[in-house]
Amino acid sequence: MMISDIIQASAINSHVKEIALKVLGSIRITPEEGVILYREADTSLLALLADQVRKRIVGDYVFYNRNVHIEPTNICVYDCKFCSYSHHQSKESWELSVDEMVNTVVKLGDDITEVHIVGAVHPGRDIYYYADLIKRVHEARPMLHIKAYTAIEIEYMAQRSGLSFTQGLQLLKDAGLNSLPGGGAEIFDDAIREKICGKKSSTEAWIEIHETAHKLGIPTNATILYGHIEQFEHRIHHMELLRQLQDRTGGFNAYIPLKFKSQNNEMSYVGEVSLIEDLRNFAVSRIYLDNIAHLKAYWPMIGKEMAALSLAFGVDDLDGTINDSTKIYSLAGAGENPSLSSEELRQLILKAGRIPAERDSVYNIISEG
Ligand code: V47
Numbered sequence: 262m263m264i265s266d267i268i269q270a271s272a273i274n275s276h277v278k279e280i281a282l283k284v285l286g287s288i289r290i291t292p293e294e295g296v297i298l299y300r301e302a303d304t305s306l307l308a309l310l311a312d313q314v315r316k317r318i319v320g321d322y323v324f325y326n327r328n329v330h331i332e333p334t335n336i337c338v339y340d341c342k343f344c345s346y347s348h349h350q351s352k353e354s355w356e357l358s359v360d361e362m363v364n365t366v367v368k369l370g371d372d373i374t375e376v377h378i379v380g381a382v383h384p385g386r387d388i389y390y391y392a393d394l395i396k397r398v399h400e401a402r403p404m405l406h407i408k409a410y411t412a413i414e415i416e417y418m419a420q421r422s423g424l425s426f427t428q429g430l431q432l433l434k435d436a437g438l439n440s441l442p443g444g445g446a447e448i449f450d451d452a453i454r455e456k457i458c459g460k461k462s463s464t465e466a467w468i469e470i471h472e473t474a475h476k477l478g479i480p481t482n483a484t485i486l487y488g489h490i491e492q493f494e495h496r497i498h499h500m501e502l503l504r505q506l507q508d509r510t511g512g513f514n515a516y517i518p519l520k521f522k523s524q525n526n527e528m529s530y531v532g533e534v535s536l537i538e539d540l541r542n543f544a545v546s547r548i549y550l551d552n553i554a555h556l557k558a559y560w561p562m563i564g565k566e567m568a569a570l571s572l573a574f575g576v577d578d579l580d581g582t583i584n585d586s587t588k589i590y591s592l593a594g595a596g597e598n599p600s601l602s603s604e605e606l607r608q609l610i611l612k613a614g615r616i617p618a619e620r621d622s623v624y625n626i627i628s629e630g
């Protein structure tokens with residue numbers, strides 16, 4: 262008996278049944294149907310559907326890479342209410358020198374294939390500073406993939422230097438930038454943005470920067486910050502804008518749901534959503550975003566156990582080894598010491614019955630099994 266026959270014969274409500282059959286038949290679901298899945302579908306059904314979509318798109322591989330995060334500074338012109346990391350919230354302020362950052366990648370040598378550079382939006386830094394940082398990293402490690410700067414950082418540095426997004430991104434690309442991370446998206450709803458990160462750039466700017474990057478041949482990721490004051494409708498609207506952009510450009514590599522972590526920030530009163538909600542959100546994301554190849558569980562945020570569980574809910578990417586190099590989530594209460602060896606990642610994936618695949622930053626397989 263096929264899965265669709267079992268669903269057809271089951272007692273699940275007719276709305277959900279209809280949507281499930283669409284998903285199994287590779288038919289795109291509508292925003293309204295996405296909301297129904299969030300509200301009404303059983304967790305076990307969401308897992309089953311997301312697993313089918315994941316298998317169809319990427320097979321049984323689970324990807325990871327060997328990477329390090331560099332956070333140039335926590336001094337920020339913005340003051341997002343959910344942030345535990347910027348100098349407004351955290352007790353200390355720091356600024357790394359370009360030499361320190363270059364030394365980090367030099368010291369790690371061939372232990373890493375990617376550097377991820379994301380920090381706060383420093384009032385004193387223009388785009389030439391950031392282009393120089395990339396140039397120096399690139400000169401020191403020419404084969405290293407440089408994934409750097411969220412759209413929020415790009416917007417500020419380009420405007421500060423009087424450049425358009427196209428000019429700014431081209432300058433960074435010429436310096437050696439290979440891709441953009443997905444941060445800064447938060448939630449694409451003006452009223453909620455106003456409440457949680459009012460001063461920070463708009464939905465339109467985030468979309469425009471990613472679309473411009475794609476047109477310049479710079480692939481990017483996309484994130485969502487969920488589990489705070491948003492509703493399911495907002496999550497679906499967020500994914501709908503990403504799905505439309507991906508239809509136009511095909512430039513997104515991965516979607517990364519980021520769970521709001523509530524410690525040490527101005528939104529602590531909101532609390533955190535349940536682990537079941539995290540798994541359900543992974544599943545609906547996998548089902549809804551039928552045109553973004555990879556769904557990433559960022560393990561420093563949800564923990565290793567949850568990352569392992571998420572593999573049954575549509576996830577096919579666990580990010581990387583990280584080398585204990587990020588403070589963003591530990592300051593917000595994630596409680597992990599963010600470092601996993603390649604071997605630990607492999608074992609975690611094998612235990613889940615899947616095929617570990619070390620990837621490069623654009624998902625070519627470096628080694629598998
Ligand atoms: O945009 C900040 C988020 C993002 C909190 O592209 C928080 O591979 C939860 O860009 N609770 C930055 N989230 C991180 C980022 C990223 C991370 C991992 C992988 C990739 C990738 C990109 O961190 C911010 C914001 O949404 N964030 N504070 C918090 N309390």
Ligand code: SF4
Pocket residue numbers: 337338339340341344345346347380381382413458461
């Ligand atoms: Fe600054 Fe980013 Fe924190 Fe917002 S989330 S305050 S932009 S570091």
